Amino acid sequence: MTIINKNLLSLVCTVFLMSTVQSLDNGLAKTPPMGWMSWERFRCITDCDKYPDECISERLFMEMADIIVNEGYLAAGYEYVNIDDCWTEMERENGKIVPDKKRFPHGVKYLSDYIHSKGLKFGTYLDYGTKTCAGYPGTLGFEATDAQSLADWEVDFIKLDGCNIDTSVMVDGYIEFGKMMNKTGRPIMYSCSWPAYFEYYRRPTSIPDYDILVETCNLWRNYVDIDDSYESVLFIADYFANNSDRLIPYAGPGHWNDPDTLLLGNFGLSYEQSKAQLAIWAILAAPFLLSTDLRTITPEIKELILNREIIAIDQDKLGIQGKRLSALNRIETWIRPVSPIVNNEYSYAVAFVSRRTDGHGYAFEFSLEKLGLTNLLGYEVKDLFDSKRESFKITLGQSLEDRVNPTGANFYKLTPITNRARR
Ligand code: GLA
DSSP: OSSSOOOHHHHHHHHHHTSSSSSOOSSOOOSOOOEEEEHHHHHHOOOOOTTTTTTTSHHHHHHHHHHHHHHHHHHHTTOOOEESSBOOOOSSSSOOOBBBBTTTOHHHHHHHHHHHHTTEEEEEEEESSSSSSSSSSOOOTTTHHHHHHHHHOOEEEEEEETSSSSSHHHHHHHHHHHHHHHTTOOOOEEOOHHHHHIIIISSSSOOOOOOHHHOOOEEEEEEEOOOOOOOHHHHHHHHHHHHHHHHGGGGGBBEEOOOOOOOOOSSOOHHHHHHHHHHHHHTTTOOOOEEOHHHHHHHHHHHTTHHHHHHHTTOTTTTTEEEEEEEEEEEEEEEEEEEETTTTEEEEEEEEEOOSSSSSSSEEEEHHHTOOOTTTOOOOEEHHHHHHOEEEEEOOEEEEEEEEEETTTTEEEEOOOOOOOOO
């Protein structure tokens, strides 16, 4: 018990208890999914004459697929290329969903084959209700047909949204759709949206049954849609921080909480704020789904997105979701237990996130005691945003000064020091 400090005791215990709950057994999402998704950046742009580079079209997904492979994103782990809303015709044909004929002239299977030929995985979007959120045909009444279409198109990831359907029938509907996908024999990663409707969009709000989510889905959107601003990042971060005790137990290999896509590369976040979102999302074991124009991304932001050490934190095999530990003087401390476990001690990812705006880097002290870490020989500290910086040691009783830039974040990995490492 010496390894588990008071602050993390409940977290580790509840995660242990969860291992007895049965989870969806499709073998997918052993670590949080990584890839690219159209919604946050490209929304429902459908006028390809006016906006040829931005409209939801096969060209957009093929160009993103090319860049993901050619510019190192796939090698770093980003493997899904996912369509979101606004990709279909306004009406079904012979009961089937069909892609917009002008924007996807070769059909869905053609795009799926193209994406697969690149060594990538293909995802798309449906809505369980009568219509999608943007008004395209919904799946209600066509569940079996749509599940079969997904299998025929060789889809690897489905986001099933929850607009235009009563919350009271949602849960059973999602369970049923999952069963229909299973019946097709094709393993499809299942992203469910019903918690977002229970916890945020529908009044009165309520808390969904997370045991059912774990049994039914590989990931689920818990809360509000992300928008292109730091305010939006912090609003979602606050929800996860304030609800961490009840959400953390349900995250783990095969089933993840999803705070929505990464904004990096878009218009709304500065470089420092991009670091902050990346660090918080890695602490949360969040899906790393980019929603940005990879054709115009700056080298600095690309380097953040491809940071292998941060990806390794997000993708840590133990799959324990982290939490916000404290907030003092508008500097927040976020912490997540990760591997390796050395002599029964976890390693930790620790992020210091600033909500300050007062000009210069804010100086603050941190110590193992403040982090609640107890390894007697201390920890080796690696700066995850600065690969060139030499790692350093921190021991019990020691207080280190650090500075974090306004609205930015510092991010470290602390690995327990053992007798052997010390010699
Ligand atoms: C909802 C979802 C978003 C996006 C849009 C598409 O708002 O939460 O993530 O899929 O619908 O219309």
